Amino acid sequence: MPRFDGTGPYFGMGRGMGPCGMGGGYGRGYGRGYGFRRISRKDEAEILRDYIEDLKEEIEETEEYLKDLEG
Numbered sequence: 809m810p811r812f813d814g815t816g817p818y819f820g821m822g823r824g825m826g827p828c829g830m831g832g833g834y835g836r837g838y839g840r841g842y843g844f845r846r847i848s849r850k851d852e853a854e855i856l857r858d859y860i861e862d863l864k865e866e867i868e869e870t871e872e873y874l875k876d877l878e879g
Contacts, residue, residue, distance in 0.1 A: 847855070
């Protein structure tokens with residue numbers, strides 16, 4: 809995340825889970841505000857659960873794509 813604004817390596821990419829995205833840290837990008845955000849343990853746990861679900865979906869899609877390639 810070169811700009812540390814949650815967008816990832818390319819504009820519009822990334823999940824905002826880095827140090828400046830929804831995961832906490834210094835929010836510097838696109839309406840997220842400036843300064844350090846503190847996230848409760850409950851909110852952080854929910855964010856991580858959502859992130860795990862997103863990763864599972866991404867794995868499933870990648871496996872389907874791989875099957876098509878090998879098909």
